[in-house]
Amino acid sequence: MVILEDDRSQDMCPICKTDKYLSPNMNFLVNPECYHRICESCVDRIFSLGPAPCPYQNCGKILRKNKFKQQIFDDLAIEREIDIRKKVGAIYNKTEEDFEDLKEYNKYLETIEEIIFKLNNGEDREKTEAELYKYEQEHKLEILEKNIRESQKNADAHKYKEAMERLKQEKLKVEKQHELEDLEYQKQQQQELLDVLASSNSTASAQEIIKKQRANASKRATLRKEQLQQINSQLENQFNPIYQQKLLEQQLAASKVPFTPFQGDRDLHKQYSLLPIPTEIDKLMDIEHHISDSYNDPYLNKLAKSKEYLGAGWRLTTVYERALDEAFIGLGCIIDQEKRPQKVDAV
């Protein structure tokens, strides 16, 4: 691991001593083998001809150019951990849906974290790495399968997006074509009109002829509009299967019971009914005379009048409610029966 040095040396390549001050465009790269920072031009210079040892003193690790990458996090410890995470995550790639219940999944996550911790902190690293390799060999097929499934899921979303894009383009194309056709038709009509006007003799009928032409044109326009709509809906139908599937999936998801932490809705039916508790400030200030039909606790009555308590948001109701709630949580759990081993229960 690199020891953090002062800011100036952070900006300087320790190999060629180029400074960021003089060449502001320089970039630093690191190699996940040893995480030593080397500037881009040095990497090009040293590693272009093939694998070479790290130029840092006392490092000597053989590095390859294609493994060099831009450092994302300032802290190399984090950079390293994320690399390890990526590596382990590619092998241990199961998701929650692969497990029967949350507990199993959490156990799985725990093992992953343990491996990452061991690799990261150098705690029997070789052993862990060997185990990781062994796991990869043993579960090669599973990992591949999972990868394919995941990418399919991503691909589905991708496909849908693509289809929508194509639909849009198709629509635009059709519209453009229509416009072109319309333009041509208009030109033709004008030509015809001129021809008719030229050939006819009476000037009175000229008005009528123009009117007729216009009526024709508007009729045609509405017709064309309908046509366009038809084509559009046809196009949409063509892309519909995916669209429909999406809708169906959404509906399915909506019909499922929403997530609740205890696999079911809380029973909101309380086992007690709260008596009316005074809340108005005037009543609270003279609480002794307003609780004939409410709970009576001399100690709390005193607190209820205290302005410091009221100002801080303290309320009588919450105190009573909490105590009553706790009085009935677990009242019906008969431990002696429920914790008895199953065999005794069956008899």
Add this chain to the structure above:
Amino acid sequence: MTEQEKESENGRTEEVPKKQYISNDDLYRRSSQFELWSFTQESLEAKKKQANEIGRRIAKQRFDEAYNKLKQENPTIFEIHKQELDANNLITLLSHEEETKFIHAYCQNIVQTADYFRMPTQVKLTAISLFKKFYLENSIMEYHPKNIMYTSVFLAAKSENYFITIESFISRLKDVKQEDILDLEFKILESLKFTLLVHHAFRPLYGFFLDFQAILLHPSPVMYDVSIDTLGSLYDRAKKWLNEYAILSDVAFLFTPPQIALAAMYAIDRRITERYLKEKFLDDHTVNLESIPEHNDDVKEEDKDNEALKASNESSNQREYCITLIRTIRKCIKLSKLDNPTPEESKEIGKRCKAALNPDKVIERRVKKLAAPTTTTTNTTTTTT
């Protein structure tokens, strides 16, 4: 017992609900207190035995090591006094009953310590709970209770938000060093499986004090001789009862906090509590709860079941629930009143506990004593025997 049976027992929905509902009891079943730290009487006993077993093994090993070492150092004395230095007679290990007694005695010390620091009841209760849980996993022959006790108090103060710095904590205690407490902290947490939240019976008790008022006094008093003052004094006495019996005994492992709270009420005033339960859980108020048999006799239980079946389903469920509840409460009262060990008894156990923890000192002393008569006068032997 399945979830559904439980539900029907509560006198609620009979048919299978479309959506699963989580009752308050189910919530309690998910707590670590129920999942990890609730036992039947038998399993609690077994757990204690197991801890004792481990403690015995460790103490034995420790003893053997010390014995063999001293034997190598002075073989002549071991040769001469074979009988007095017989490995089997030097120390007697503690049984799990004795351990329980000793732990019980130390719980009283916790109460004193917490009172000395003027800690709230909540801290005191949590400290006792942590201490007891620790000794379900470990034996006093492995860790001496003294430092565990102080660490439990310190830890409980932290977990119950009554923070006290380690410096000011140890400055007010005799012969305890900072490391003694801090070193044990993690060990205790580990034994507790990192479950620090403890539900106590005191807030439920207060809840029942309120609900007693709601049921028995409103809209009009149900019993002619019960007023808010009677209930107030009942509540105060029930609190005292909890402090005196329940918090020191093992009931927290065997019953849920509301049950313990009701047991306290029941122990103080059976008549009022029974009336309350009747009004609360039964529609039919004429049922005589007095006739519930004291013991869980299987034959009688069957009788009860048959009787209950004859009645309408709804009320039989209510009755069943009520009867189980009262039985549980009675059992809780009975188990709360365990006899305290006498000071002599606990002193004796304490001595043997020290011996088990430091066998080398015991053997050394014995060796010295046996070696003494040969060099000095017989005076020493008479005083030591």
